[in-house]
Amino acid sequence: MRALLCNPLHSKIGGMALEHAILVSLLEKPGSGYELARRFERSIGYFWTATHQQIYRVLKRMENDGWVRAREVPQQGRPDKREYSVADLGHAALSSWLHEPIEPESVRHxxxxxxxxxxxxxxxxxxxxxxxxxxxxxxxxxxxxxxxxxxxxxxxxxxxxxxxxxxxxxxxxxxxxxxxxxxxxxxxxxxxxxxxx
Amino acid sequence: MRALLCNPLHSKIGGMALEHAILVSLLEKPGSGYELARRFERSIGYFWTATHQQIYRVLKRMENDGWVRAREVPQQGRPDKREYSVADLGHAALSSWLHEPIEPESVRHxxxxxxxxxxxxxxxxxxxxxxxxxxxxxxxxxxxxxxxxxxxxxxxxxxxxxxxxxxxxxxxxxxxxxxxxxxxxxxxxxxxxxxxx
DNA sequence: ATCGGCATGTAAACGGTTACATGATTTA
DNA sequence: TAAATCATGTAACCGTTTACATGCCGAT
Missing domain, CATH: 1.10.287 (Helix Hairpins)
Structure with a gap:
């Protein structure tokens, strides 16, 4: 007997909050991947950790999806950077995540x-x-x-x-x-x- | 310039505590994969979550490594089960994990x-x-x-x-x-x- | 007959971690 | 001249999650 396919359209409920943490951080203040990595060692990082490798990977995906926009910022005395800010699609994605319930987190202790x-x-x-x-x-x-x-x-x-x-x-x-x-x-x-x- | 390989022998510090949670649970009381999955919905599960799929996979690996031993237990009115208990190697592995420091956990909130x-x-x-x-x-x-x-x-x-x-x-x-x-x-x-x- | 509980798995996809990699500039 | 900071990545591995799968038994 064949099993029923029972998830028609909705992709990944729950999990994967790094995107959302990045969106929040960029809404608070636009910044480069490097700057985000710094923030994930402080403020935001106190309740969500991420390394720079993860951040760069996710940032690229978010840019492809139109969630964020990058702006090349030339700097003197430092390498240029790509400063990201949140696009409308990203803001909408955050909003819909905020409105869907999440499970009270399971602990790993x-x-x-x-x-x-x-x-x-x-x-x-x-x-x-x-x-x-x-x-x-x-x-x-x-x-x-x-x-x-x-x-x-x-x-x-x-x-x-x-x-x-x-x-x-x-x-x-x-x-x-x-x-x-x-x-x-x-x-x-x-x-x-x-x-x- | 070639980078140095700098981890000679010790495999995976930190992470991967499911093995250890299982060892503790089996030391408290031997049981089958199914029973362990039940426990991970209660007592032990309050600070370490795991699904039955994960548990069966890890249990198999632990058996191969000689950390646990299985005993076939025929049951009446129910499918037979494989009851696991901790072998000396497993006890030793737990002991050495207990003696190595772990990082105070990073939160995901x-x-x-x-x-x-x-x-x-x-x-x-x-x-x-x-x-x-x-x-x-x-x-x-x-x-x-x-x-x-x-x-x-x-x-x-x-x-x-x-x-x-x-x-x-x-x-x-x-x-x-x-x-x-x-x-x-x-x-x-x-x-x-x-x-x- | 069907549903819930017992019992054991496979496979694919995804997220996170670690190692490796490059190269410029400022500071000690 | 060495170390630290800025800046951006790739690749491999491993653990977790989710979907799919099977089959028996007892109770309603």
């Missing part, structure tokens, strides 16, 4: 696997590794807090209308801060547990 | 991309989506809390030595609980921000 695995090996041996992770998270927290102070100083409410772009960047950053604080507290819990053996 | 993208579309239109996510997280929290009550009831300290396997499973579950609580609080923050426009 190596450290949790390690912690449960430690029961069959050497629990105390994991302490150093967990401490390393705790340090990484306190570093990131400090970095986020510094960024918050720098970019989002408290403003007295003077009736000026809120800037959506800015407010939304801030609430995402607050999410990062909450995440790091939660992780640090949890890793303390893990350390206390490991040291109990 | 679709929703954060959406939230920043909403500034260029319709911020208010995201409210329903964020509410959906909030509901998913409260459901998962309730589920975790029920599991905690069921599997980890409070025990008066009567001097019996702590069970590492159990304690470590519990601390991982507490991590899941802390994560869901953090997410719910943050999503409330996001909703308040979105409603402010």
């Amino acid at each position: 190596d450290l949790a696997v390690k912690i449960r695995g430690a029961a069959f090996d050497d629990p105390a041996g994991l302490v150093r590794e967990v401490e390393r992770h705790r340090r990484a998270h306190t570093d990131r927290l400090a970095h986020y807090l510094a960024g918050e102070e720098r970019d989002f100083p408290p403003v007295p409410d003077d009736g000026t209308p809120p800037d959506a772009e800015r407010e939304l960047q801030h609430v995402v950053l607050r999410g990062g801060i909450a995440y790091e604080r939660m992780m640090i507290a949890w890793l303390d819990d893990v350390l206390a547990t490991l040291r109990g053996f | 679709d929703l954060a991309v959406k939230i920043r993208g909403a500034a260029f579309d319709d911020p208010a239109g995201l409210v329903r989506e964020v509410e959906r996510h909030r509901r998913a997280h409260t459901d998962r929290l309730a589920h975790y809390l029920a599991g905690e009550e069921r599997d980890f009831p409070p025990v008066p300290d009567d001097g019996t030595p702590p069970d590492a396997e159990r304690e470590l499973q519990h601390v991982v579950l507490r991590g899941g609980i802390a994560y869901e609580r953090m997410m719910i609080a943050w999503l409330d923050d996001v909703l308040a921000t979105l409603r402010g426009f």
Whole structure:
């Protein structure tokens, strides 16, 4: 018996958000592939990682699809660059992605696997590794807090209308801060547990 | 000029933790591919997802490598199954993975991309989506809390030595609980921000 | 009879990672 | 003169996702 083909037209639901992350970043500010790669090591990169190879490949595809436009920018003292900005098609693609629901993300949490695995090996041996992770998270927290102070100083409410772009960047950053604080507290819990053996 | 080959012997640092998640799960309790797939929808699956196709493929590779052993188990009223358990080589592989450091995981956070993208579309239109996510997280929290009550009831300290396997499973579950609580609080923050426009 | 659960797979497409590659300019 | 930064790629590999596929059993 033949199986039914049941997906007529709609291509790839979910997944593949790199395009969208790039669109958002280019809407916030146009830039070259190189500049995007830099941003993916900072702001945007805190919740979506990508390497320059990936970015160049995807950028090329997006240009072919008419999602972005490139402009040659001659520079002095530096190689020329191709500055990308979002075209109407790209803006529309982002908009339709924003309107389709995505599944609450499935987690990949190596450290949790390690912690449960430690029961069959050497629990105390994991302490150093967990401490390393705790340090990484306190570093990131400090970095986020510094960024918050720098970019989002408290403003007295003077009736000026809120800037959506800015407010939304801030609430995402607050999410990062909450995440790091939660992780640090949890890793303390893990350390206390490991040291109990 | 020729580039130097600079990785002599060690294959793939990082990545590829599915093997290790399977090893941990099989150490906790031997089982068939099908049973593992079930577990990856529950307990272990809360911090590492995998489909049955992936599991069967990896299981076969692990069997070839001598990491796991299969035992044919005839069943009545059901198809026979191949029950896997961890071999010495697998235990050793897990142990060496546990001892090598891993990078604190890089996050992939679709929703954060959406939230920043909403500034260029319709911020208010995201409210329903964020509410959906909030509901998913409260459901998962309730589920975790029920599991905690069921599997980890409070025990008066009567001097019996702590069970590492159990304690470590519990601390991982507490991590899941802390994560869901953090997410719910943050999503409330996001909703308040979105409603402010 | 059909549906859901048990049980095990193959194959294609896609996304991400790593290694390799080039070449200019500024700074130490 | 060496290292770091700017700038842009190609190729191979590997892991993940999705679609397709089979067949038995028990319950409704």
